[in-house]
Amino acid sequence: MFLTPLNLKNRSSNHKNILVIEDNHAILDVITLILQSEAYKVNGLSKSANYMQHIDEQKPDLLILDIMLPDADGRVLLQELRENEKTSDIPVLMISARYTEQNIQHGEYKPNGFLAKPFDIDDLLDRIEGILAGNNYL
Numbered sequence: 001m002f003l004t005p006l007n008l009k010n011r012s013s014n015h016k017n018i019l020v021i022e023d024n025h026a027i028l029d030v031i032t033l034i035l036q037s038e039a040y041k042v043n044g045l046s047k048s049a050n051y052m053q054h055i056d057e058q059k060p061d062l063l064i065l066d067i068m069l070p071d072a073d074g075r076v077l078l079q080e081l082r083e084n085e086k087t088s089d090i091p092v093l094m095i096s097a098r099y100t101e102q103n104i105q106h107g108e109y110k111p112n113g114f115l116a117k118p119f120d121i122d123d124l125l126d127r128i129e130g131i132l133a134g135n136n137y138l
Helices: 025-037 051-058 074-083 121-132
Strands: 017-021 041-045 062-066 092-096 113-116
Touching: 017 025, 017 051, 025 041, 025 121, 041 051, 051 074, 062 074, 062 121, 074 092, 092 121, 113 121
Parallel strands: 017 041, 017 062, 062 092, 092 113
Antiparallel strands: none
């Protein structure tokens, strides 16, 4: 069978590279499986240690970043990303079970989008596609 745009299962990922930093292994696994099924290249980390090295090596097109990590606050990592010339333009989608879009308190550096956990799979994919297309959701 030949694959045409009409019978391809995935959306328009064009094999974009996504790095997910999420400490809950079940959530990390689900996000990874969903994104891989949509033809994204996905790498996952369960803590922030060496995350800059992973970014340097993987050169992600998008970072999905949990706020509450065991070894760091995702908002501090966002600040580090934005202040670093090499990583300042990487789009970031923040996720959290504790915070909402209204009380995220991200300081002067805003992510490109935010989703509260639990989130709908379609909302996650729509937000990712939108951010990769250049949209901001905050």
